[in-house]
Amino acid sequence: MKAWVLSWNCFFLSAYLYAQNLVPNPSFEELIRCPHSFSANKKDFIIPGWTSPTKGTPDQFHACSWGEADVPFNWAGSSNAKTGKGYVGIYVWMNTGHNNYREYIQCELAEPLTAGVRYQVSFYFKLASNAVYTINRMGLVLTQDRIEFNHDQVIDLVPALSVEKDSALDLATGSWEEAAMEYIATGGERYLTIGNFFSNKDTRHTKLSHRIGKNSMLASSAYYYIDEVAVVPLDAPPSAITAAQDFQSEKFELNKDYILKNIQFEFDSYTLLKSSYRELDQVIGILADNPALYVRLAGHTDFVGSDEYNLTLSRNRARSVADYFISKGVKPERISSFGFGKARPIVDEKTDAARSINRRVEIRFIEELPAGKF
DSSP states (O other): OEEEEOOOGGGGHHHHHHHHHOOTTTTTOSSOHHHHHHHHOGGGGOOEEEEOOSSOOOOEEETSSTTTTTEEETEEEEESSSTTEEEEEEEEEETTTOOOOOOOOEOOOOOOOOOTTTTEEEEEEEEEETSSEEEEEEEEEEEOOOBSSSEEEEEOOOOSSEOOOOOSSSSTTTEEEEEEEEEEOOOOOOOOEEEEOOOSTTTTTEEOTTTOOOHHHTTTTTEEEEEEEEEEOOOOTTTOOOOEEEEBBTTTTTEEEETTTTBBBOOOOOBGGGGGGGHHHHHHHHHOOOOTEEEEEEEEESSSHHHHHHHHHHHHHHHHHHHHHHTTTGGGGEEEEEEEETTSSOOOOOOOOOHHHHHHHEEEEEEEOOOOOO
């Protein structure tokens, strides 16, 4: 198999990967609503942390669904998730002559990449079992600016991670395949986009004669599931990470991290206690008065427990705060949430006092910038 840079799992890094992933909602477990069918409009693709950068209409699948977007059985085929209970689906090639219809998914990373730092970049992809065609291309782009196009065709960008198989059909076709590379950042990369960045002419395809396709689009297309996306720093974390200040509603600055000091959860849980509402309502008031502001939430835990457990808990706690904001009328697209587990302690000690300090949810107010046009 040809690829610009492809590498495979390094088992000694597994615990580190859990604690450092900069991708929000990397396995598409977090929900704003349970999906029921395919997306007819890009606005139907409502999933925390992810958007469609074009007029293409990605689809969400989750085990919570009682309809055609279920996991493992859905309108595009039958597949368990690579991780957890959810994944997304995109059309990456269509047998329609000159129509290079494409779908992509895009997210903003937890922080811009640091120049010269090495990162492990990876994602899993799988041909849906109801798709009739398979292709040899899949890729991932990292950009400093958000991508936004008013079309549903190929995005003409050179992918940082590019899978190019010798053949569109091989022994791995139909199973979860990993695309992975070690990436040295140029600095400032903030957005990640996944899909096929090559035209029909430059994409090899094979028709699977034993498949008939469940609908007209699947019968003439290559449709793939995507799961478990990761951007993980391989070098030591930057020493410039500083402790955030406590949040004060009457005094805050843009692009600065603040600790929501009075946010409390039930023991070993991500269920918010009512005592948290007062401070969260102050944030809601700020967002209501400043419609151009967006917020980024980051959950952190103490050192007790495994890396995987703490990462999940920190993500869920940050998501619980986001869900509270949404329940009070804040638009979901104004909120992004991340979890860092126990990877970023304020106090690097193994004491009860340090545990209390390190368990926290941080908030950053940002002003949305115009989307980058390519």
